[in-house]
Every structure is written in C-alpha cells, then in structure tokens.
Amino acid sequence: MNDLALQVGQTAAPEATLFWILAPLTLIAALGMLLVKKAVHSAILMAFVMVALAIFYIAEGAPFLGIVQIVVYTGAVMMLFLFILMLVGVDSSDSLTETIRGLRPIAITAAVGFGGLMISLLSRATLGRTAVGVEGVNADGNVQGIARLLFSTFVWPFEVVSALLITAALGAMVLAHHQRVQERPTQRQLSIARFRGESLATTAGLPAPGVFARHNAVDVPALLPDGTAAAASVNASLKARGDVLESSSFELGTIDTSVEEEK
Amino acid sequence: MDAANYLYLSALLFTIGAVGVVVRRNAIVVFMCIELMLNAANLSFVTFSRINGDLNGQVIAFFTMVVAACEVVVGLAIIVTIYRSRRSASVDDASLLKR
Numbered sequence: 001m002n003d004l005a006l007q008v009g010q011t012a013a014p015e016a017t018l019f020w021i022l023a024p025l026t027l028i029a030a031l032g033m034l035l036v037k038k039a040v041h042s043a044i045l046m047a048f049v050m051v052a053l054a055i056f057y058i059a060e061g062a063p064f065l066g067i068v069q070i071v072v073y074t075g076a077v078m079m080l081f082l083f084i085l086m087l088v089g090v091d092s093s094d095s096l097t098e099t100i101r102g103l104r105p106i107a108i109t110a111a112v113g114f115g116g117l118m119i120s121l122l123s124r125a126t127l128g129r130t131a132v133g134v135e136g137v138n139a140d141g142n143v144q145g146i147a148r149l150l151f152s153t154f155v156w157p158f159e160v161v162s163a164l165l166i167t168a169a170l171g172a173m174v175l176a177h178h179q180r181v182q183e184r185p186t187q188r189q190l191s192i193a194r195f196r197g198e199s200l201a202t203t204a205g206l207p208a209p210g211v212f213a214r215h216n217a218v219d220v221p222a223l224l225p226d227g228t229a230a231a232a233s234v235n236a237s238l239k240a241r242g243d244v245l246e247s248s249s250f251e252l253g254t255i256d257t258s259v260e261e262e263k
Numbered sequence: 264m265d266a267a268n269y270l271y272l273s274a275l276l277f278t279i280g281a282v283g284v285v286v287r288r289n290a291i292v293v294f295m296c297i298e299l300m301l302n303a304a305n306l307s308f309v310t311f312s313r314i315n316g317d318l319n320g321q322v323i324a325f326f327t328m329v330v331a332a333c334e335v336v337v338g339l340a341i342i343v344t345i346y347r348s349r350r351s352a353s354v355d356d357a358s359l360l361k362r
Contacts (some may be wrong), residue, residue: 019264019269020264023268026272030275030276030299031279033292033296033299034283034286039291042292042295043295046298049356050278053305053306056272057309060266060312061313062312062313062321062324064321064325065305065328068325069327069328070330073298073302073328076332077331077335080336081291081294081335084291084339084342087346088352099288099355103286106287107282107285108282108287111282112281118277131313132313135314137317142318142321146318149318149319150325154322157326161326161330164329167333168333169336171336171337172340175344176344204281227267230302253304
C-alpha cells in the first residue's frame, strides 16, 4: 500500500528509461538545429524533435495529441517547410557568421539566464507535489475525454479556431497570388519577336542538350558540327549552379569500325 | 522519475528555440525555431495536464497545434513573397524601413 502511494507521483520504470534515452537525443537534435549550416539539415533535426515529442505525449497519456503531432507536424508542417526550402533554395543567409557584433555572447548569456530561471522556478513550483496522472480522466478513452471537453467547455474557442484556419488559408492564397505587370505574350507575339531579334540563330528554338547516343541528359551541352560545345543548349540555372558536365568526357576514344553491317 | 522532468526538458527546448530566433539569419530556420518554442509550450501543457489529472491542458495543446499550423501557412507564404521580390531569405535583408 505504501509502495503504491509512492508510485502515484512517480512514472513507471519503462517510461523513465524512455525519457532518459530520448530526452538527451531531443536536446542534442534541438541544439543541432542551431549549429548546422544548411537549413535542410535543420529541418531534418526539427522533424526528429517533433517525432520525439510525439513519443513523449503518448508516454504521458495523451495518445490523441501524439498521433496529431505526427500527422500535423511531421506530416504536414515539416513537409511544407521542406517544400519552401526547395523553392527558396540555398543562399548566403545559411552562413553562421555574426552580422551584429556581440549578438551571440549576449544571446547565449540571456539564454543561460532565462533557462536557469525557468528551471529553478519550475523545480520550486512542483517540488514535493505528486502528479495525479491522467489514468482517471482517460478511463473512457483519451479521444472521448478530449472530445467531451472540446464540444462542451471549449466549443466557442473551437469555433473561433475554425474561423482562424479559414482566414489563414485565405491569407496564404492572397500572399501567393501573383499579379502580372504585363500581359502574357501570346505565341504569335513570341514568334514575331524571335524573327525580329538581332540574329536568326535561335529562330528555330535553342539546340537540345545531350551528346547523341552517349549521354542524353540535360546537364551535358550538345556538340556543334565542328566539335565545340553549344553553350546555349544547357539551361542557365544549371550553369549557375555548376552542375554542367563536359561533353568532351563522352567522346569515343576510337571509332569501332570492326562491326560490319548486316545484310 | 518525476513528471517535472518533462517540464525541465520543455524549458530547455524553449530556450534553445529562443536562441535560434535571435542568432540565425535564415528566415526559414528562424521559423522552425519558433515552431520549436510552440512545441516546448505544448509539452508543458501536456505535462501539466498529467500533474493535475484533467484533460484541459491537452485540449489547450490541441488548440496550440491548430494555431501553429495557421502560423506556418501564413508565415511561409510571407517568406516566399519576400523571397520573390528580394531574392533572399535572410531576415537581415528586409530592412527597408530603416533607411
């Protein structure tokens, strides 16, 4: 009986093991978010933190929130982040150099102070208090319990939040809407512009990339009849990224003339 | 193990998120750090719900998740719009009002 009373405020041993393995990993991943250079790596570490938090929620008797965390955060939000990273690409803001002098020491000092304050306050506020646990309120099931609260006490906030979601969707649409400054050129106008240009070299369109029969990819410039590479055949953004291969590396060393044509 | 350990973890995660908002310059990383702070607050809510033995904390955490989802949608749209006009996702570059 005495043991039982002690155990009420203490979590079970498996949960302690889970916590002491996962919590340091979560902290390391969160710190890594700050320290890694590339935003994509930050996003991956963030996804790890999200999944770890979902596991903590489930361990704390909130299975509904744990599943929602995985579905909404790692499923939707992180994918959105990665999608935007893909759109924006890599730029100079990834660098970890200090732009405002003395910012970093001040930030770290403030963080140590804030973290210390929070932890000392929390330890004082909860010291000697035994956790009740959610087993009692979860007796009918966690989802049922949350639904009961959500559609009784919190029904008005629930409605407000739905309005917020619609507003956010509309806002995103307004922000993403792109207003054309000029009229979109028609095919006829484009054709006329091609012929009235400075030279007639690209009138029939730009040359297609790739070395015929050896490497037919978009990152290899085509060869002109005199054997030089046609620079115009490769996309400019590929060139800017430095992803263009040498077409000379796909040359045949010796021309194989031993094969006779079949009659 | 005391349930308060989750609160300490949550405080540390919140602090790390706050440092990230101050120190990093890439708007998307800054945004992810804000998400980390929201998630740390959620962990506190869930833990408080367990300490007090009622589900109110979990419902609040659920609302926080919805608000965070809205915030991500609008925030990322703003980042894309700024990137489209300035070709940069650095938070230092959008300082036109200063000059």
